[in-house]
Amino acid sequence: MSLDQKTATTVIRTRRDVHALLAEKGSQGAKTKAIIVLALGGIFMDAYDFSSLAFGITAVKEEFGLDPLMTGFVNAAIMVGSVVGAIFGGMLVDRFGRYKLFMADMAFFVVAAIGCALAPNEWVLIFFRFLMGIGVGLDLPVAMAFLAEFSKLRGSGSRSQRVNAWSPAWYIATGFGYLLVLAVFLVLPVAQHDILWRVVVGFGAVPAIIVLLVRRKYMAESPQWLADQGDLRGAVDVMRSHHGLDVELAPDAEDSRTAVRARTGHWRQYGELFAARYRLRTIAALCVSVFSTFGYNAVAYGTPLIIALLFQQGPLVTILSALVINLGFGAAGGLLGVGLVNRVGARRMTIIGFAIQAASLLTLAIVGIPTGALVIISIAMLAAFVFAQAGGPGANLMSYATLSYPTRLRGVGVGFNEAVKRVFSIVSLVFFPVLATSLSTGVFWIVALAPLAGLISLLIIRWDPTGKDVDAEDQLS
Template identity: 50%
Template sequence: MSVDLALSPGAAANAGASSAPKATIRSAADVARLVNEGGAKVSNARMVVAIALGGVFLDAYDLGALAFGLKDVAKEFNLTPAGTGMVASAITFGAIVGAFLGGYFTDRIGRYRVFMADMLFFVVAAIACAFAPNEYVLAGARFVMGLGVGIDLPVAMAFLAEFSKLQGKGNKAARVAMWCPTWYAAICVSYLLVLLCYSALPEGHGGLLWRIILGFGAVPALIIIAVRSRYMSESPVWAANQGDLKGAAAILKRSYGIDAAVAPDAVVTAPKRPASWSNYALLLKGVYARRTALATIMSIASSFAYNAVAFGLPVIIASFLAQSMLTTILVSLVLNLLFAFVGGLIGVHLVPKTGAWKLTTVGYAFQLAALIGLALIGKPHGASEVVGAIACLAVFLLGQGFGPGAHTMTYASLSYPTSLRGVGVGLNQTLMRASSTVSLFLFPVMAAALSTKVFWVIAVAPLAGLLSLLAIRWEPANYDVDAEDF
């Protein structure tokens, strides 16, 4: 083992004192090993993880922010169905482009630079949305916001994976899975903000609701920008892979408190896989082909089902309960908070010991059972059927939370080493966002044509995910995938 870890005599005599552990670095593999053994133990490393999750929060918030305001937008700008579709889908088209570009640039110029530039997209786009004078400016701003969303996930997942230890509580798989409860927390915040504004705005000023909701997205982005200089660092593993061992040692000192020094006989080599657009093709070759196939099928299946149910949740609940907008918002909020969010926390807690494969398999089984239940119930009549339908929605969201919701990103992020992680997540998100666009378009069309029988169609998605997991039994949790770069 080429890393020499030892406490100085003073530190040995004063356990827990201010002296930092000593480390000698002779290669990029040593840097990766130090991160794998230590994880986010000190404040700076934990803050990097928290800030990366803040980016995920923004992604979810901005994607879901217009769910309750689209009708007001259409009314204010007198939009045709095509115009409404343009405004609604602009962010997903931006996310498709952003994910593909973000994957490459995350590997090419580094995690830190991409993340910091990404935050500016959110600020500018949110403010432009809030003051949009017409549907074209609004759609353009939403497209730019989508670029930010698409760029953010590859870099956020890289930070989560590369600032976390390999095994035990809070390991890489658990940190990456934290994206899921963070996502649902953002959805809940958007619901709460809608509820607050809905209650506070004077009658006749409902048209301001969507502007306030969209504009609020600039606030967390500005907070992240404000704290970046104090806590954010480049990924030490990425820096070491680029041959910058001294830079990696400085990051270890700043983020982990490890007093690392580069040995005189250190081996500095060129990256095994330099960042290139051709790296996307590497994801479809050798051992990565199976992993890419599994991660892609899972993400597309999860995205299709989740978008159809979760983003259509207000519509579904309104049709079940035939109640007011306020009731619909409250029930949507409760279901997301108690089942999707809690399910995500369960997935984070269990994955270090249980593994991602088992949790995702059970999660898909929950979803399949729930969708079959909704299809069999159909249009509920009477209190018992309404309760049954709502219970099925709860089971679906719970399964999504601890299963595919949490671990599609575990598979997308931890199936590839540092040199391919950006493009791996980028490709996954490009295909997933394309699926999202299709599902968001198809769900209203299918629901109008099939009514509640549409749940039979949606059930195909978790079935496909379940079958892919049974066919390809790949477990990324607790596996040192970064060692494949060495």
């Protein structure tokens, strides 16, 4: 990479020049900010679709006459689909690019949301929840790649901050879902409350349609991915049009299209995640994801079940509590995580978050079934758990999965992490209703083991992806 002194134009000769310039400058253009918003919009849809059935699962259970185990399967269908989507999506996003996969997964969201809303029985609902999960599994590697690769390495608007922004987006979406539940709950006559879950789930098609309508104006392929494919001309074009960078392609630029393409988007890359350089990073990412997600699915995703069944509160208190916990504490914790990650680091924030979560769950276990003022304390502990999740392990699980690997492995890294994480999510979603029914609040003793295990794992593994230039590291090998 060289600088033309007369025009201040940066001349691009190799893919290393592309990675180095983007690490230093990031984006100077408004179009890239639009891409970041659209990528976070994908996260919004992921979260909304995951949580849209959380409150309505009781109504689904009654409408279809489900036992606790079948209820767990309805909950877990989206997770099973996301495992499939993540495994294939992680590979395909590295092979065919971020843009094409992003457009494909939007179609899944539209079809699946409408199918769930119109499901005549539990098996149709399970099928479309599974289809919805495939869309989520495809989307997360794409969205994380966009957030990382359209940002600079350090400073304000860094890759760590923008990747962590997935967390407040997730909780805002979840809170929006409960806000919609509250609005429909208050508007619909009591006799029609049995269709409330259908309205809320079906609404998930709306944001996906909006993204599909505006995609052509703003979306573009990642220049880092293009450079790794040997398409330096395409990378330069996107850097000029979307990043606002004054760059041009050197006449003697390298042509490594064939050599580089052979390294990306193949099944063997999953094995590379456990090569000597990446092994501990992969294990750390898995520990953060698995242990934080197990607790999240049992507690945050199951908040309506906990408040209604274990705390024995009515539907209005359940809706309002879930709304405040997610939209208030979840979004606030996520925004705090975005603001502090550059200074504190992903590892330290995750350790603090796990510690708060363990304390919250142990308090819930000790309190048991709350009465009187203890109801407020118990709901406050749920709020503290979500706040710590949003700013700590919940935010940084994506930092570990996304920023621990170079561009050519990023989709595979996120996809593998998501697939493993969702397998454990399935376990928690299927068996938490069963355990909650049989153990009541004693279930919190079991769930508390997850953040404790996460805390111990990060005290042992000291890798922190914050501010690490993994692309430069990869090009030295």
